[in-house]
Amino acid sequence: MSSRDPDGIRHPGSTRAVPLPRWTTRRWVAAGTAVALVLLIALVLCGSWIFARSTAINNRLVDRSSPALIASVRYESALVDQETGIRGFGMTARPEFLAPYRTGLARQEAAERQLRKLGAGNTQTLRDLTEVRRLADRWRSRIAGPIATSETPALVARERTEEAKVLFDSLRTAMSTQQRHLEDQRVAARADLLDARALRNWTFAAIALVILTLAGSVVVALRRGVTNHLDRLSDDVRTVAAGDFTHPVTGSGPADLRLLASDIEAMRARLAAELLHREAASAELAAQAEELSRSNAELEQFAYVASHDLQEPLRKVASFCQLLERRYSDQLDDRARQYIDFAVDGANRMQGLISDLLAFSRVGRLLADQSTVDLEDVYERTLYALSESIEESGAVITHDPLPAVEGDRTQLGMLFQNLVANAVKFRDPRRSPNIHISARRTDGEWEFAVEDNGIGIAPEFAERVFVVFQRLHTREQYSGNGIGLALCKKIVEYHGGTISLDPDHSPGARLVFTLPKSS
Known part of the structure; x- marks a missing residue:
C-alpha cells in the first residue's frame, strides 16, 4: 500500500492519497x-x-x-x-x-x-x-x-x-x-x-x-520542464547503479517525474536493505562454508579410518572364524558350522557395504582427474572386469560406436561397470542376457542407453531405484547393497548429465543417461 506526500509523492505503508498539486508532464504537453x-x-x-x-x-x-x-x-x-x-x-x-x-x-x-x-x-x-x-x-x-x-x-x-x-x-x-x-x-x-x-x-x-519561435519555445520548455529534471534523475540513478546504494534519488519538475523518482527511491531503499541482508547472509554462508569444509575434512579422516581401521577388525573376525572352523572342525556340529558361516558372511557383507559407501561418498568430493576419456576403452575394461560373470551367465553384449567425453576415467568406469553388472545380475532365468549399449548425439550432449532383456523394473519404482539402500529384492534372491544405481546417478550428475529409467521399454530394463560433449 502507498500514499503521496503534499508534493504528490507516494509513501509505502499508507493508504492515504493526496492529490498532486502540480501538473504532470502529460498535462503540460497536452x-x-x-x-x-x-x-x-x-x-x-x-x-x-x-x-x-x-x-x-x-x-x-x-x-x-x-x-x-x-x-x-x-x-x-x-x-x-x-x-x-x-x-x-x-x-x-x-x-x-x-x-x-x-x-x-x-x-x-x-x-x-x-x-x-x-x-x-x-x-x-x-x-x-x-x-x-x-x-x-x-x-x-x-x-x-x-x-x-x-x-x-x-x-x-x-x-x-x-x-x-x-x-x-x-x-x-x-x-x-x-x-x-x-x-x-x-x-x-x-x-x-x-x-x-x-x-x-x-x-x-x-x-x-x-x-x-514556437519550435524554439517547445525545445526550451521541454528542456527546462522535462529533460533537465530527467538528466538530474538519470545522474542519481547512474550513481546508484555504479554501486553507491546509499545515494538518495531525488525528484523535481512535473508531478509524474517526481512520482517516478519516488518509486525509484523506494526501490533503491529496498534494494539497499536487501543488499545488507544479502551481505549478512553471505557472511553467514561463508562461515557455514568454512564449517562445512572443516566437517568435510573430518569426514575424509573418518573415511580413511573406515576404510582401514574398521575393515581390519572385520577381516580378523572373518579369518579367525574360518581358522576356528578348520582347527576344530571335527569337534563342531552342523549348527556350529552354520553359526560360523553366518558370522563370516556378515563380516564380508559389512566389508562390502563399507567399501560401497566409501565409493559413494567420494564421488564429487575428491579432486577428480578431468580429462578426455575414450569410452571405447572404458567399455573394454568393463567387459574385462566382468568377464567371469558374463561368461557364467552366457550374456551377449553389443554396443554402438562410443565417443570420447570430458570426465573422470575412474568414475566413468564405475558407471559403466555398475550398469552392465546390473543388466547381467538381474537377468531373466528363462533366457540368456542380451545387453546393448547405444549412443547418439543430441543438441549439446551425448545420450547413452543400456538396455537388457532381464526381469525389468516396474514404472512405479522408476525413482526409487536411484535412492541409496533401496532394494527391490531380498538378498537371498539377488546379492548387493542397493547402492549401485544411486552411485550411477551421483556420477552422472557430477559430470553434468541426467539419468532415468525408460518406462516404455519391454521386456527388461532400459537406463538412459546423458554426458556433455567433449570440447
Missing part, C-alpha cells in the same frame, strides 16, 4: 500542444485569407480590368471603322464602302456585350458605356443613317460635315473618358495586387518567424 495548434490554426486562417484576397485581386485584374480595357479599345476601333466607311461612301457613293460600316457595327455590338458583362456591378463602367452608346446612337441617327440610306450621299455628307465632326469628336471624347476610367481601375487593381502580395509576403514571413 496544454502546450493545444496552444500551439490554436496558434497554428490562426496563422493558417490568416494566411488563407491573405492568399484568397491576393487571388481575388489577381483574378479581377486578369479577368475583368484588362479584358474590359481591351474591349473598350475594340469598341472604339469598331466606331472608327464605321466613321471611315460612312465618310468614304459619302464622298464616292460607292456601295463597297458600306461594308466596313456594317462590319464595324457588328463588332461594336460584340464589344458592347463584352463590356456590359465585364462591367457588371461596376457603376462607373456601366455609366461610361451608356454615355458612349448614347453618343454613338446620336451620331448614327444624325450622320451615318441618313448618309447610308440617301440616294445622294455626297450631298448629305457635305451638308452635315461640321455636325458629323462635332458629334464624332464628342464620341471620341467619351471613349477616351471610358478608357481612362478603365485604365484607372486597372492601375488601382494592380496597386491592390502589389499591396496584397507585399502583405502576403510579410504575413508568411511572420508565420515562419512564429513557427520558428
Whole structure:
C-alpha cells in the first residue's frame, strides 16, 4: 500500500492519497500542444485569407480590368471603322464602302456585350458605356443613317460635315473618358495586387518567424520542464547503479517525474536493505562454508579410518572364524558350522557395504582427474572386469560406436561397470542376457542407453531405484547393497548429465543417461 506526500509523492505503508498539486508532464504537453495548434490554426486562417484576397485581386485584374480595357479599345476601333466607311461612301457613293460600316457595327455590338458583362456591378463602367452608346446612337441617327440610306450621299455628307465632326469628336471624347476610367481601375487593381502580395509576403514571413519561435519555445520548455529534471534523475540513478546504494534519488519538475523518482527511491531503499541482508547472509554462508569444509575434512579422516581401521577388525573376525572352523572342525556340529558361516558372511557383507559407501561418498568430493576419456576403452575394461560373470551367465553384449567425453576415467568406469553388472545380475532365468549399449548425439550432449532383456523394473519404482539402500529384492534372491544405481546417478550428475529409467521399454530394463560433449 502507498500514499503521496503534499508534493504528490507516494509513501509505502499508507493508504492515504493526496492529490498532486502540480501538473504532470502529460498535462503540460497536452496544454502546450493545444496552444500551439490554436496558434497554428490562426496563422493558417490568416494566411488563407491573405492568399484568397491576393487571388481575388489577381483574378479581377486578369479577368475583368484588362479584358474590359481591351474591349473598350475594340469598341472604339469598331466606331472608327464605321466613321471611315460612312465618310468614304459619302464622298464616292460607292456601295463597297458600306461594308466596313456594317462590319464595324457588328463588332461594336460584340464589344458592347463584352463590356456590359465585364462591367457588371461596376457603376462607373456601366455609366461610361451608356454615355458612349448614347453618343454613338446620336451620331448614327444624325450622320451615318441618313448618309447610308440617301440616294445622294455626297450631298448629305457635305451638308452635315461640321455636325458629323462635332458629334464624332464628342464620341471620341467619351471613349477616351471610358478608357481612362478603365485604365484607372486597372492601375488601382494592380496597386491592390502589389499591396496584397507585399502583405502576403510579410504575413508568411511572420508565420515562419512564429513557427520558428514556437519550435524554439517547445525545445526550451521541454528542456527546462522535462529533460533537465530527467538528466538530474538519470545522474542519481547512474550513481546508484555504479554501486553507491546509499545515494538518495531525488525528484523535481512535473508531478509524474517526481512520482517516478519516488518509486525509484523506494526501490533503491529496498534494494539497499536487501543488499545488507544479502551481505549478512553471505557472511553467514561463508562461515557455514568454512564449517562445512572443516566437517568435510573430518569426514575424509573418518573415511580413511573406515576404510582401514574398521575393515581390519572385520577381516580378523572373518579369518579367525574360518581358522576356528578348520582347527576344530571335527569337534563342531552342523549348527556350529552354520553359526560360523553366518558370522563370516556378515563380516564380508559389512566389508562390502563399507567399501560401497566409501565409493559413494567420494564421488564429487575428491579432486577428480578431468580429462578426455575414450569410452571405447572404458567399455573394454568393463567387459574385462566382468568377464567371469558374463561368461557364467552366457550374456551377449553389443554396443554402438562410443565417443570420447570430458570426465573422470575412474568414475566413468564405475558407471559403466555398475550398469552392465546390473543388466547381467538381474537377468531373466528363462533366457540368456542380451545387453546393448547405444549412443547418439543430441543438441549439446551425448545420450547413452543400456538396455537388457532381464526381469525389468516396474514404472512405479522408476525413482526409487536411484535412492541409496533401496532394494527391490531380498538378498537371498539377488546379492548387493542397493547402492549401485544411486552411485550411477551421483556420477552422472557430477559430470553434468541426467539419468532415468525408460518406462516404455519391454521386456527388461532400459537406463538412459546423458554426458556433455567433449570440447
